[in-house]
Amino acid sequence: MNLWNRLMCTCRRRSPWLFHMNSGSCNGCDIELVASLTPRYDAEQLGVRLEGSPRHADILCITGPVTRNAVGAIQTVYGQVCGPKAVVAIGSCPATTNVFIDSRTLDGPLNKHIPVDVFVPGCPPRPDAIIQGVAKAAQILAERGNNPPIADAAPQVVGSGATECACNECKEVQP
Amino acid sequence: MNLITALARLLIFPGLLFAVPAAWFFLWVERKAVALMQGRIGPPFMQPFYDFIKLLGKTTPLREGIGGLLMKAWPLLAVSSAAGAVALLPVLPSSGGFEGDLILLLALLEVPSMCIIAAGFSSRSIFGEIGSAREAVLSVSYNVVFLLAIVSIAASQHTFRLEALAQLPASPLRWLGVLAILVCLPAKLHLNPFSLPNAEQEIYSGPMVEYAGPELAMWELSHGLEWVAATGLVATLAAPHVTLWWIAAPIFVALSFAIVLLLSILASATARLAIDTTVRFYWQCTLIFAVLAISSVLFMRLRS
Numbered sequence: 001m002n003l004w005n006r007l008m009c010t011c012r013r014r015s016p017w018l019f020h021m022n023s024g025s026c027n028g029c030d031i032e033l034v035a036s037l038t039p040r041y042d043a044e045q046l047g048v049r050l051e052g053s054p055r056h057a058d059i060l061c062i063t064g065p066v067t068r069n070a071v072g073a074i075q076t077v078y079g080q081v082c083g084p085k086a087v088v089a090i091g092s093c094p095a096t097t098n099v100f101i102d103s104r105t106l107d108g109p110l111n112k113h114i115p116v117d118v119f120v121p122g123c124p125p126r127p128d129a130i131i132q133g134v135a136k137a138a139q140i141l142a143e144r145g146n147n148p149p150i151a152d153a154a155p156q157v158v159g160s161g162a163t164e165c166a167c168n169e170c171k172e173v174q175p
Numbered sequence: 176m177n178l179i180t181a182l183a184r185l186l187i188f189p190g191l192l193f194a195v196p197a198a199w200f201f202l203w204v205e206r207k208a209v210a211l212m213q214g215r216i217g218p219p220f221m222q223p224f225y226d227f228i229k230l231l232g233k234t235t236p237l238r239e240g241i242g243g244l245l246m247k248a249w250p251l252l253a254v255s256s257a258a259g260a261v262a263l264l265p266v267l268p269s270s271g272g273f274e275g276d277l278i279l280l281l282a283l284l285e286v287p288s289m290c291i292i293a294a295g296f297s298s299r300s301i302f303g304e305i306g307s308a309r310e311a312v313l314s315v316s317y318n319v320v321f322l323l324a325i326v327s328i329a330a331s332q333h334t335f336r337l338e339a340l341a342q343l344p345a346s347p348l349r350w351l352g353v354l355a356i357l358v359c360l361p362a363k364l365h366l367n368p369f370s371l372p373n374a375e376q377e378i379y380s381g382p383m384v385e386y387a388g389p390e391l392a393m394w395e396l397s398h399g400l401e402w403v404a405a406t407g408l409v410a411t412l413a414a415p416h417v418t419l420w421w422i423a424a425p426i427f428v429a430l431s432f433a434i435v436l437l438l439s440i441l442a443s444a445t446a447r448l449a450i451d452t453t454v455r456f457y458w459q460c461t462l463i464f465a466v467l468a469i470s471s472v473l474f475m476r477l478r479s
Contacts, residue, residue, distance in 0.1 A: 011228040014219070042215040044206070047222050052375035055236070055387040058229070082387040083234045146234070 005145075012058070012084065013142035015047040016134055019057035021077055023110070025064030028124040029091035033061060036127035036134075043131050046138070054080040059137050061130075065093035065100045066108035078114045084146050086117040086137040090130055095119045115149040117141075118156045129159030190262040197428075198399025199223040201406070201435050208439035223399070230392035236385075242297055249294040250386070250393035256286035257400035264407045264427075265338040277325060277335045284404055287397050288314050288363070291372065295382030306381020309450055310372035316457035317362040317369075323465035324355035328412065330472045341411050348475075351468045353412050358461050360405055360438060362453070364398070367442035369453050406431040406438075 020033055036043045037050060051057045054077050062074065078087070087110075092098040094110035110116055117140050120133035136158050184190055202223040210217025238246060260283035288310065295307030329335045331348040362369040372381045383394055410430035417423040448456070 007228060008232045011225040012232065015222065015225040015229045017226075039214040042210070042217075044210060044218050045216050047218055047225060050375075052379040053384045055385055056380070056383070056391060058233075080236075082236065084232075 009142045009145070012145075013138050015049075016059050016138040016141070017049045017051045017057050018059050018061050018134065019051055019054045019077070019081065020061045021054075021063070021074065023062055023064035023070035023074055023094070024067035024106075025091065025093060029063035029093070032124045032127050033063070033090060033130055036130045041127045041131060043134065046131070046135055048131075048134060055082060057081050058085055058141060059134060060085065060087045061090055061134070062087065062094050062110055063090045065097040065103075065106050066110050066113065067105055068107045071107050071113055074110075074113055084141055084144060086141040086144075086149075087114055088118045088120060088130075088133050088137045089116045090120050090133070091125060092121050092123045095121055098123060111155070116155060117149065118158055120158050122159060125159055133158040185262045191258055194258060194261040194400055194403050195396070197403045197431075198396060199227070201402040201431075202395070202399045204432070204435050205402070205439045205442070208436055209443040212440060212443035223395070227392050227395060230395070231389050233388035235388040235390060242299065245297045246294065246385070247390060249290040249297070250390050250397060253287040253290040253397035254393050254400065256283045256290075257397045257404055259283050260404040261400055261407060263337065264404070264411055265341045277329055277337050277340065280337060280404075280408065281322070281325060284363075284401070284408070285314075285318070287401055290397075291382050294386070295372075298382065298385035300384050302378040302380075302384045303382050305378050306372045306374075306384070309378075310382065312450060312454060313362055313369060313371055316454045317359045320355055320457055320461045320465045321359040321363070323462075323469050324352040324359070327355075327465070327468040327472045328352035330469070330476060337411065341414070342416050344416065348468060348472055349412065351464070353409060355461065355465050355468060356409055356412070357434070357437075359457075360409070360434075361441060362457070363405055364401060364438065366438055368445040368448050370442075370447050371450055371453060374447060402435065403431070406434040409434055 018033075020030065022030055034050075035041065037048070054060070058081075060078060060081050064070065066074065078085075089095055089110050093100070094108065094116070097103070097106055097108040100106055100108075107113075118133045118137045120129050122129060125133075136156055140156070186192060200223075203218065203220060206222065207217040237243075260280055263280045263283065292307045292310050292314075295303035295310065328340070328349050331346055331352070332340055332343050334340060334343075361367070365371075365373050373383060374381060378384075383391065386394060407427070410427050414423070414426050414430055417426060
């Protein structure tokens with residue numbers, strides 16, 4: 001690997017820009033994603049920036065169980081994100097369609113439609129798990145570069161699916 | 176003027192070799208200051224550099240025809256004119272180099288904003304068009320005040336040459352003009368109370384909405400260079416005159432840094448205003464001061 005490629009690899013790892021998309025989520029995961037950018041978790045330390053346009057993004061963060069209406073939008077937005085790109089599925093819904101399983105209004109799970117790199121399970125997942133998932137996706141993105149995603153790669157699952165915080169402060173507040 | 180000093184000023188200081196790292200540094204200071212004001216730690220020091228290199232390595236969507244060519248041309252034009260504006264700043268009191276005058280500097284500073292307007296319309300996205308329209312309205316509002324302030328400074332010192340302006344002792348009227356320019360800078364740099372054209376949530380970052388990869392990297396760079404040029408202009412007008420260049424250059428850099436910090440803190444402390452409020456602010460509140468400055472200058476010139 002020459003110097004330029006190594007530099008590019010580092011830069012891709014250290015500057016993940018996110019585009020957040022809701023595919024019928026209950027808004028729980030969306031709030032947690034925004035919470036990961038707030039002062040308490042401060043994802044910007046990893047270079048994370050929430051972008052307004054999918055054209056600017058590297059990592060597509062999708063929440064929600066993928067309703068029928070959202071399928072077309074997901075494919076459009078996935079096409080609009082310029083390569084190299086990665087997809088993070090946030091919450092249990094995009095991974096398994098969660099409690100909505102077998103609903104006739106759904107067409108999930110997400111990896112039926114687009115290749116998903118990292119799953120962050122939880123209902124909703126904790127912000128630190130989301131940050132871990134984004135960091136993992138940035139790592140995958142940097143290693144993969146311009147190559148297309150491997151079709152049947154084992155999905156990366158990040159976090160324990162815990163919805164409660166493990167820190168001592170929170171235990172004091174919620175006994 | 177000899178060729179070597181001219182090239183050195185264009186390429187080394189305060190030209191490209193100084194301006195590009197300074198642009199990244201100012202972009203970092205902007206983000207870091209906002210983060211610190213919000214009680215966060217903020218991005219690492221090299222963040223704008225990482226972003227720039229990463230954007231260079233991304234693919235861009237294929238666009239055919241004259242529209243695609245234009246979309247490639249606007250960011251390049253913006254970067255080159257902003258770099259030219261930086262190179263014109265009379266930091267080193269030299270006998271050679273570019274004898275820049277204020278009118279050329281103002282024209283070069285105005286080009287990136289026009290490029291943004293054109294870029295939004297040539298992207299043919301509805302959000303881009305809204306952003307461009309906002310940018311156009313905004314630039315009509317602040318430019319009246321900005322130009323009146325510049326004219327009042329030039330008229331009070333009887334010269335439009337930047338080098339001469341930097342060397343003359345400052346009069347009280349010049350401080351009034353510098354203050355008026357400072358009021359216009361947040362709008363010129365699309366900072367927070369007046370960040371209407373590139374509003375991320377409302378109109379998906381406006382004129383930039385269709386830009387990706389290296390083109391977006393050029394826009395980021397041109398924004399950084401605009402930072403350097405605009406703060407450098409204020410620093411040139413406000414800095415005390417020192418003949419030794421090795422004292423003058425650090426003073427220039429420190430003053431620019433202080434202005435960047437001031438503007439970033441203002442940006443993090445305020446929320447975005449609506450377009451009508453912004454226009455009213457510039458046409459009703461600040462125009463009075465600009466008119467006051469220029470009329471007092473003209474009055475003093477008539478008396479003397």
